[in-house]
Structure formats: structure tokens, C-alpha cells
Amino acid sequence: QVPYQPSSPRQVANALALLRGRAGKTVDLGSGDGRLVLEAHRQGLRPALGYELNPWLLCLANYRAWKAGYHGKVSFLKKDLWKVNLSDCHNVIVFLAPSVKPPLATKLLAELPDDARVVAGRFPFPSWTPSSTLGQGLEQVWAYDMKEVRREAQ
Numbered sequence: 001q002v003p004y005q006p007s008s009p010r011q012v013a014n015a016l017a018l019l020r021g022r023a024g025k026t027v028d029l030g031s032g033d034g035r036l037v038l039e040a041h042r043q044g045l046r047p048a049l050g051y052e053l054n055p056w057l058l059c060l061a062n063y064r065a066w067k068a069g070y071h072g073k074v075s076f077l078k079k080d081l082w083k084v085n086l087s088d089c090h091n092v093i094v095f096l097a098p099s100v101k102p103p104l105a106t107k108l109l110a111e112l113p114d115d116a117r118v119v120a121g122r123f124p125f126p127s128w129t130p131s132s133t134l135g136q137g138l139e140q141v142w143a144y145d146m147k148e149v150r151r152e153a154q
Contacts, residue, residue, distance in 0.1 A: 004032055004057060007095055011121050012039050014135040015093055018119045018143040019045060024090025027051065029081040029104075034061025034074070036093050041074045045091060049075040051084055086111040095121035102126065114147040128152070 028036045031050020040048040052058050061076040105125050120142045128149050130142040
């Protein structure tokens with residue numbers, strides 16, 4: 001369980017800036033109220049979906065999608081991020097607590113394709129070197145290209 005903390009407009013902008021020019025399936029692990037997924041869709045990243053376990057946040061995310069005119073264009077699924085297969089994901093957004101990062105790093109290394117990019121907000125992956133970073137302090141986000149992460153791990 002990770003406490004819900006909504007992303008600031010600057011965190012959302014920074015995260016999406018590190019995905020600019022990319023294509024392919026984009027997922028937000030622990031998508032909360034859906035703001036990152038909605039912005040990903042708005043910027044042309046398709047399909048865009050979020051995985052979230054909290055039913056209230058899922059309702060809020062779906063309401064926000066409907067209000068934005070994206071009902072049926074984005075998806076918010078009540079699924080445990082540890083149980084979903086991420087092998088077809090090319091862009092992964094992760095705004096989760098530091099305690100989750102080490103086991104999540106193992107899952108991402110095992111499942112993501114080489115051309116995938118992971119963008120972490122609030123806290124970096126402790127054992128990975130980012131290919132780029134944007135922002136300062138609480139607004140900082142880190143991008144990791146899986147091909148580089150794997151090369152470094154060998």
C-alpha cells in the first residue's frame with residue numbers, strides 16, 4: 001500500500017516532457033486520480049492506461065476522463081501492479097514510495113522491452129542511473145531507458 005499523494009502540475013509536466021516524441025503503450029503504475037494518464041493521452045501517447053487498487057481513486061480517475069471527453073479513450077483498471085504483465089509497455093510512469101522501487105526494478109527488468117522508458121517521480125530508482133532528469137526537489141523526475149539499465153546491470 002502506497003499513500004495517495006496527487007502529482008503537482010509541474011511534476012506531471014516534467015514527467016510527460018521526458019516522454020515527448022515517444023510512441024507506444026503508456027502505463028501509470030498506481031495511477032491515483034488519473035492526471036498523468038489523461039495528460040499522456042492529451043499529448044498523443046496511446047494507448048494510455050493506469051493501474052490502481054483504490055476504488056475511490058478509480059472512480060475519480062474515470063470521472064476526470066469523462067469530464068475531459070476521454071471516456072473510452074483511456075483506461076483505468078483495478079489491478080495489482082505486481083500481477084500485470086508489462087511486456088508490451090513502452091512508457092511506464094511510476095510515482096511510488098521508495099520502499100517499492102527495489103522490487104519494482106526487478107519486475108521492470110524482467111518484463112519491459114529494451115526500447116521501453118521508465119519515468120520515476122518523487123524518488124529515483126536507487127540502483128539505476130538515469131538517462132535524463134528534469135526539475136529540482138519535489139518536482140524532479142528521472143527517466144531510465146531499459147537498454148541502458150540492462151547494459152549497466154551486466
